Amino acid sequence: MKILIVEDEPKTGEYLRQGLSEAGFVVDLAQDGADGLHLALQGEYDLVILDVMLPGLDGWQVLQSLRHRGLQMPVLFLTARDQVEDRVKGLELGADDYLVKPFSFAELLARVRTILRRGRSGNESTVLRVADLELDLLRRRVSRGGRRISLTAKEFGLLELLMRRHGEVLPRSLIASQVWDINFDSDTNVIEVAIWRLRAKIDEGHEVKLIHTVRGMGYVLEAPEEH
Amino acid sequence: MFRSLSLTTRLTLFFTLAAAAVVFGLALLVIAASERHFIELDHMALQDKQHLIEDILARSNSAEDAKWLLREALSHHHGLYVSVHDSKGETLFQSEGFRLPRELSPADEGNGNDALIHWADEGQAFRGMLVRVIPAYDATTRLDILVAMDTAHHTRFMLELRRTLMTYAVVTIVICGLLSWFAAYKGLAPLRAMKSRATTLTSQRLHQRMPVEAVPIEMADLAHELNKMLDRLEDAFTRLSEFSSNLAHELRTPLSNLLTQTQVALATRRDADTYREILASNAEELQRLGRMVSDMLLLAKAERGMMLPNRERFSAAEETHALIEFYEAVAEEKGVRLAQRGEGEIVGDRLMFRRALSNLLSNALRHTPPHGEVTIEISQSSQATRVSVENTGEDIDPRVLPHLFDRFYRADPSRSHPETDGAGLGLAITRAIMQTHGGSISVTSAQGRTRFCLEFPGGT
Numbered sequence: 093m094k095i096l097i098v099e100d101e102p103k104t105g106e107y108l109r110q111g112l113s114e115a116g117f118v119v120d121l122a123q124d125g126a127d128g129l130h131l132a133l134q135g136e137y138d139l140v141i142l143d144v145m146l147p148g149l150d151g152w153q154v155l156q157s158l159r160h161r162g163l164q165m166p167v168l169f170l171t172a173r174d175q176v177e178d179r180v181k182g183l184e185l186g187a188d189d190y191l192v193k194p195f196s197f198a199e200l201l202a203r204v205r206t207i208l209r210r211g212r213s214g215n216e217s218t219v220l221r222v223a224d225l226e227l228d229l230l231r232r233r234v235s236r237g238g239r240r241i242s243l244t245a246k247e248f249g250l251l252e253l254l255m256r257r258h259g260e261v262l263p264r265s266l267i268a269s270q271v272w273d274i275n276f277d278s279d280t281n282v283i284e285v286a287i288w289r290l291r292a293k294i295d296e297g298h299e300v301k302l303i304h305t306v307r308g309m310g311y312v313l314e315a316p317e318e319h
Numbered sequence: 320m321f322r323s324l325s326l327t328t329r330l331t332l333f334f335t336l337a338a339a340a341v342v343f344g345l346a347l348l349v350i351a352a353s354e355r356h357f358i359e360l361d362h363m364a365l366q367d368k369q370h371l372i373e374d375i376l377a378r379s380n381s382a383e384d385a386k387w388l389l390r391e392a393l394s395h396h397h398g399l400y401v402s403v404h405d406s407k408g409e410t411l412f413q414s415e416g417f418r419l420p421r422e423l424s425p426a427d428e429g430n431g432n433d434a435l436i437h438w439a440d441e442g443q444a445f446r447g448m449l450v451r452v453i454p455a456y457d458a459t460t461r462l463d464i465l466v467a468m469d470t471a472h473h474t475r476f477m478l479e480l481r482r483t484l485m486t487y488a489v490v491t492i493v494i495c496g497l498l499s500w501f502a503a504y505k506g507l508a509p510l511r512a513m514k515s516r517a518t519t520l521t522s523q524r525l526h527q528r529m530p531v532e533a534v535p536i537e538m539a540d541l542a543h544e545l546n547k548m549l550d551r552l553e554d555a556f557t558r559l560s561e562f563s564s565n566l567a568h569e570l571r572t573p574l575s576n577l578l579t580q581t582q583v584a585l586a587t588r589r590d591a592d593t594y595r596e597i598l599a600s601n602a603e604e605l606q607r608l609g610r611m612v613s614d615m616l617l618l619a620k621a622e623r624g625m626m627l628p629n630r631e632r633f634s635a636a637e638e639t640h641a642l643i644e645f646y647e648a649v650a651e652e653k654g655v656r657l658a659q660r661g662e663g664e665i666v667g668d669r670l671m672f673r674r675a676l677s678n679l680l681s682n683a684l685r686h687t688p689p690h691g692e693v694t695i696e697i698s699q700s701s702q703a704t705r706v707s708v709e710n711t712g713e714d715i716d717p718r719v720l721p722h723l724f725d726r727f728y729r730a731d732p733s734r735s736h737p738e739t740d741g742a743g744l745g746l747a748i749t750r751a752i753m754q755t756h757g758g759s760i761s762v763t764s765a766q767g768r769t770r771f772c773l774e775f776p777g778g779t
Contacts, residue, residue: 196602246647276673278677289652307596307600309599
């Protein structure tokens, strides 16, 4: 997966490049709009991460030029200005998502993966499996090692999210948004408690723990061999 | 052009013009009256002489007699000119040096009896009367009597009078102008006082006010309104500067923690797990800082009159239910019962509503003791939809209640805030959201129950 980052702030750009490279992506970094557009037109990128405020061509102009030339790769905007008009403008121009600075890297990574997953849904299996944990979407059943586990509706939703994106660290904000449709940062420890309760049901009594807390980042469901 | 004149100039101009009209009018009246008066006097004098002559003519027996009598009676009158002719052109009497006006032949009857006639001859101005009488001694003849006076001294007097009056008028108007300029200047002094007061107002000295008592009634209102405006500005300004200092203070503590922790970590070589631990802790602190900045931006937007991004009609009960589902686990862990009652519709932004209510709910959960309960009640009347969040627990100090919605306010300032605790912006955000919706928020706390009530306008 090839990602192009267009970001003029050198530190931000470098950190993003490093972070995304370490997450397994091939990453190029451009420092201004013109370079970014040039690179985007040349290389075949699966995703472009665009800062709105750029010297020369701004992010919107870059996006417009890309779309004008028929390039339909997904674009994620980074903006320091949280203005509704900005969001609307970005989305109208054909951006796929936006993140307001300061954002957490876990959040960015999760969004990037969400965008890249889109459009290649393929053969969605109705049963999700991670190690000996099994989640049956149709029958709304969960079992581990053959033993049934009863979950509430929201716990089921949470587990489904973690299993679909197993191996990925999911930030709390993403979990709140995907499972409870709470689309704002809240100060509460709701997610913590929910994970803690889910973990009690899933992992308790098992040698191998599947649900892990990554401090400062979020939560991940993974089998040991995925490391 | 007039608009560019100063008030003082305008007033001076008005007053001067008014004074000029009055003084000139008066002068013209005096002149006209004097003129009329002189004519009246002349008329009476001429009539006197005329009657005297008529008398003489009536008394005389012959023309010779009449001539003699006339000469007796009229020779020594200075400034009086008389000429008496008969219809044949013979002169009965003619004052010395007096010539009949050319255009006025003695035979001319056109002027009637009493009318005054005016003429000038060789630089002299005359006013006279012409009458025709039948003398007693000869009924066949007609005598034309012209009595006239030299009006030179009248003219001189009038000229003098005019000159005096005009001089007086001009001097008076100039004085009036000066006085009115002075009066206007003095009268407008309060305006200048207000202006000088205004120039001393700076952001550091916003407590200065316009002198309401010292200015006349007409300007007191203006001064009063300006003062009210200054009150509002000062209030807003104070809040703003308090806010920035609060903000700096709030940011300083976590930043210094981060810095210290990072520098201590760097001071000696440590193992990877320790580094990971420190970085994770930093990340948590940084996330909280980030959230605080976002909250502040949201508040700033709300105070600038943030528009509602999406305005729709939605069911308050459904949104509340979603939030209760979100908080359910936490409540259960704490052994707090979460309940919801009632129905109602709200017109506004769904996300903002969730956010407002979510702040109240998480607050309530934080302050409810184990085995307590939190109840959300929705009610709808014709004017408003109310959503109240009530929790059991210790009463809030009544002195604290009014400050609950202040930014960064914490009931217990010394309390160290664990991660679940907000930056003290939650209730301020909720209130800002309510204000954006044109609604209000209120709080009561008594008898072990604390109740926050959101009121949205509109209702059914």
